[in-house]
Amino acid sequence: MQPFALSHAIPADDQSPAIVPYSYNVALQLNVLSDGRPAIADRAVLLATGTTTSTAGSKTHFDD
């Protein structure tokens, strides 16, 4: 017997860490693109990578 809710579990869509085109800059305390611009300057990139969506943090944070 398993908990009832678990019988409705489905495989997570993407099990690999998202590859994002930016990295954290300690000096700026911001994520930056390869050309040095802040990642938030390119909103199309943020939307495309899904890093700000309500399921983005679900793997590690239960508040989304």
Next chain:
Amino acid sequence: MTVLILTCRQDVTADLVVAELRERGVPLVRFDPADLPGDAAMSADFDRGDFTGYLSTGGRLMSMHGLRSIWVRRPGQPAAHAKEPSEWLTAECGQALYGMLYATTARWMNHPGAATLARCKPFQLRIAQRSGFAVPATLVTTYPRAAHEFATEFRDIVVKSTSGPPSVDPPVTLPTTRIGPETDFSDVAAGATLLQRFIPKQADIRLICVGDQLFAARKVSAADQVDGRFGHHGHLWEPVEVPDRIARSVYEYMSLTNLAYGAFDFAEDEDDVWWFLECNQGGQFGFIELETGQPIAAAVAAWLAAPRTSEGC
């Protein structure tokens, strides 16, 4: 006076607020508790009736006396990046770090004590009722018979997790799932189960409350869509006005839970009633800001930048 942002490095939603604070000329330190000990350090000194405390990370040092506010965004577990991580080390570093921060008079968004309480679904539902929201009939139970009777009464119901998906390999997710009255509920005895009357919805609503500012967005639902987080149907989030009655209930909810920030989810039915589904005390706002252009990060920054009401630690 400095703003402390507790979050992980890859959190670009925090970047939106960092940029807003910088534009206002407000000093800030971005700190991931996962880096403690190691890239981050702390020290708290209680001597001769006084308290001093310091945090450092990335070459920055901040005094607890100069702490203005604390934003708990998406912090890592203390000591998660340590060379030899352990549950004990996490507990030691967590007690030290958060204990020192609790000892200050900084304003919190949100205080971890309030956040822990606010995460509990049954608590949320009761507070939502008391706040005047429309709340779908809900049952949380380990009694199979109670589950069966609930399903018989309401016919069309959904099952949800109360705490999120389990940590298993391979990973799974637990979307809100529609079930019928003929379901076998005997497994309800194996774990607490949350059942809720299904609300046929014409739209999902996400409402962000930042202090006393409200930002709401609406997304049209596909026919028979149950969980708005899963499945893409071409509809986009659009700004929507907050009805006065909903605004009053939101403020009451925030007051009862001692939250400074909350992300509310509603199902809008065909009569335009907003049914309360949940309030995520740390819920995402980035996608709403990006799609609707609403200045939520600016509101968070303004709240964090406001002066604290009392002096000293």
